[in-house]
Amino acid sequence: MLNMSQKVDTTTLSSLAKVFPDEELKDAAYVKGSALLDESYSFQVAYRSAQLWKGVSVRVQSELAPYITLYEVGLAPSELPNHADHDEHCLRTAPGLYPDPLYPLSEAKVDVMAGQWRSVFVEVNLDDQVKPGTYEIKLSFEEQGQELGAAAFQLEVIGSKLPAQTLTHTEWFHADCLATYYKVDALSEEHWKLIRSFVRTAVEHGMNMILTPLFTLPLDTAVGGERPTVQLVGVEVTGQDQYGFDFSSLDRWIDMCIEEGVSYIEFSHLFTQWGVKHAPKIVATVNGEEKRIFGWDTDAMGEAYGQFLSQFLPQLKAYIVEKEIADRCYFHVSDEPSLEHLGNYEAASKRLREGLGDDVTFIDALSNIDFYERGIVEHPIPANDHITPFIEHGVDPLWTYYCVSQRQKVSNRFFCMPSARNRVLGIQMYKFNVKGFLHWGYNFWYTQFSTRAIDPYRVTDSGRAFPSGDPFLVYPGEDGPIGSLRLKVMREALQDMRALQLLEELAGREAAMALVEKQVDEPITFSSYPREAAWLLGLREAVNDAIKQSIHSHL
CATH class of the missing domain: 2.60.40.10 (Immunoglobulins)
Structure with a gap:
């Protein structure tokens, strides 16, 4: 019984x-x-x-x-x-x-x-x-x-x-982490199947731009260290400082992304992080053998890497033009340069523009307005706690990001934070007409500096480096991703933004903003906003009700 x-x-x-x-x-x-x-x-x-x-x-x-x-x-x-x-x-x-x-x-x-x-x-x-x-x-x-x-x-x-999403949204996709965790060879059929599964989940949750590893990502890598090789562009050394390129794997990647609903391709950085001093890890076939030809021992501004880029970049440009995706491609120079790196960054940027032309779009995460004011970066991505000067300067398109450092006042998504602090980002991005959002950790399953692999079910802070919730949004399931509360709540933030855009279409921006700031003590900024989940939930209900009333009034 x-x-x-x-x-x-x-x-x-x-x-x-x-x-x-x-x-x-x-x-x-x-x-x-x-x-x-x-x-x-x-x-x-x-x-x-x-x-x-x-x-x-x-x-x-x-x-x-x-x-x-x-x-x-x-x-x-x-x-x-x-x-x-x-x-x-x-x-x-x-x-x-x-x-x-x-x-x-x-x-x-x-x-x-x-x-x-x-x-x-x-x-x-x-x-x-x-x-x-x-x-x-x-x-x-x-x-x-x-x-x-x-x-x-x-x-x-x-x-x-709900109208289509207009925000360009990327959560950095780490294809090498998939190969490492699932113990499959890079770009094997098993790897391609996993890549597609994780891309599909990303798209379902509002990520419409995918970080694409032309060469192994030069991100979060210890100086002198290496991440596992995942390189979509095949390279062959054909003579002294002469190279041939194979875009077949890149072509397969882009076709797969488009099939899964990806709108934009984000090509990986062509110089190392935190200083623009070196080339990314690049592997080539040399006399029939695979060898690393560039990396930490390569001067970013040296003649050898310059010769390589002068041959590679025009061919890459010709490829994306022929594929008719040039207007959907974004390029990176180097991640998170500081003011002391401005000279290096400017020189590197000039080198890339010489090979790609002035009609391609470069984006980079940085937080010093000088890069923008000097015309070195046309599309900067400031952190949400450094965004005010960029708003005041009328930067358009305006992008933003957050990561480990944004733990004072602004929106973020650590485990320890209330979910409302994650979701309020959608309201903030609507108010300030933000066009793009970037985060570095869709599935980063390594320790800081990529020194070893981790089990994301046991280690959620990249080896006691980044607060839990910063390095990844998804967990590895048996044959595809396991989602998270933060993944779902981030999608809700994007839906809030889209609902406000619909209300703006129906009743005007003034009406939409009147609802947003109806019951707040001071105007909403990226650091000043109601903290209660009840406020967010109530606001969304008010937006939905206004949409319903507007629809009925037009009948």
């Missing part, structure tokens, strides 16, 4: 809640919301019991059931939740287990832990065939057909389609 005296307690929460197993729920119950067509709407159901229940079935009862995917919110360890100089807007900063990975509930079963709150993440992927109206979504926790607990959510579907 089943002992039904100990049942499962449930609470419906927003997607922005973070449910820790060792504390009481801090977020208020959230039982209804609204969404547009072609939007992915999410909420959570937290659950616990006084006793352990193994293999409890989770059953969805709703007309929207065909559109619903369930995930178990897993726990990930963090030894470095944040650095010592963090601000006060963190949920906790002690090392421990944090909710983050999302494990698909393919068999719709969970273990209900005694005395521990856990949660199911409910994702409703609405296409434009769903009829407008209000739908109930009920989740039942059942044991042998008997209900142990249940929770319900009311979702209103508004009959207006």
